[in-house]
C-alpha cells in the first residue's frame with residue numbers, strides 16, 4: 545500500500561462525541577454532519593461509528609452523499625442540508641432522505657411527487673435568520689409551514705436555522721448570534737400560533753453547542769468538534785478554550801480524529817550551496833541530509849504550507865524545505881539525526897508533539913475544516929479504534 549495514508553481514529557471520534565454529550569442535555573438529539581466525505585475522514589465508516597456513539601441523525605450535503613450511506617446499509621434518519629434539484633426528488637423519496645425545504649415551488653413539487661408515489665415523507669423547514677444562504681425569511685415561516693402541512697405527501701418533522709458567527713467571542717458577533725436566535729424564536733412562535741407543531745427544533749452548530757446552551761432546543765448539529773477541532777481560526781480557539789475554562793472549570797479537550805502519515809523514501813547528503821525543488825527557493829547553508837517524502841499538494845499538502853511546515857519523525861520536528869511538489873516534498877534533517885529510510889513521518893494528527901490540522905490551517909490562514917476536507921481521495925483511509 546502507498547506510504548501516504550490517513551489513519552482515522554474512530555476511538556477519538558467516539559471520545560469527542562462523549563465530550564459533546566456532556567455539554568448537551570440527554571434529551572437533546574445529536575445530528576452528526578458527515579457531509580463532504582465526513583469532512584474528509586470517510587463518510588460511511590464515520591457514520592457507522594457516530595451511530596454507535598449515539599448519533600440520532602446524520603447530515604449530508606447532497607442527495608448522492610445520502611444514497612452512498614443508504615447503499616452501505618445505514619438506516620438512521622439522514623438530513624440533506626443543501627437544496628436538491630427537482631430531478632433528484634424521486635431519489636430523495638426512494639432512499640428516504642430528509643430534505644430541508646423552504647420555497648413554495650420545491651415544496652409543491654416534492655409534495656406532489658411523494659403523493660403520486662403513495663408516500664408521506666418528512667421534511668424540515670429551513671429558516672434564514674441571518675446566514676443569507678438557504679431558507680425562507682423568518683417572517684414567512686408560518687406561511688411556508690402551512691403550505692407544507694397542506695401537502696398530503698409531506699410531513700413537517702422539524703424546523704431549523706444556521707448561525708453565521710456562533711464560533712466567535714467578538715462583541716458584534718455575539719450580538720449577531722443573539723439576533724439570529726431571536727429571529728428563529730419569532731419564526732417558531734408564528735408557526736405555533738397557527739396550531740402547527742414545528743417538530744424537532746434545531747440550530748446549534750459546533751460554536752453554538754459550546755457557547756450558547758440556550759440554542760440546543762431538541763437537537764444539535766456539531767460537525768468540526770466531532771472531528772476534534774474548534775471551529776474558528778487558531779486565535780479564536782484560544783479564546784474559546786479560555787472562556788470554557790472559566791465557565792465550565794476546564795477547557796474541553798478534543799482529540800483530532802485524522803492522522804496523516806507517510807514514510808521517508810530516501811535520504812541523501814547534499815552539499816552547502818545545493819538547492820532543493822522547483823524554483824530553487826531553498827539553498828543549503830551547510831552540508832545536510834535531505835529526506836524525500838511521497839506526499840504533495842495533490843494529496844492535500846497545500847503548496848503554501850512551505851516554508852513554515854514542520855513534520856514529525858521519531859518524535860522530533862523537521863522543516864519541509866523548498867517548494868512542495870504535486871506528489872512529493874523534501875525535509876531537512878541536518879546532520880545530527882537518527883532518521884532512517886522507511887521511518888514513519890507524521891504530517892499532522894493527534895499525537896502530543898506533532899502538528900495538528902489547526903496548526904496547518906494557521907499557516908494557510910484558513911480553518912481546520914479546509915485541511916481535513918483537502919486530503920485527497922488517493923490517500924487511503926485506514927480506520928482504527930472501533
Ligand SMILES: *Cc1c(COP(=O)(O)O)cnc(C)c1O
Nearest residue numbers: 577625706749750765766767768
Ligand atoms: C456543516 C453544517 C453544520 C456543522 O457545522 P460545524 O461548524 O462543523 O459544527 C451544521 N449545520 C449545517 C446546516 C451545516 O451546513
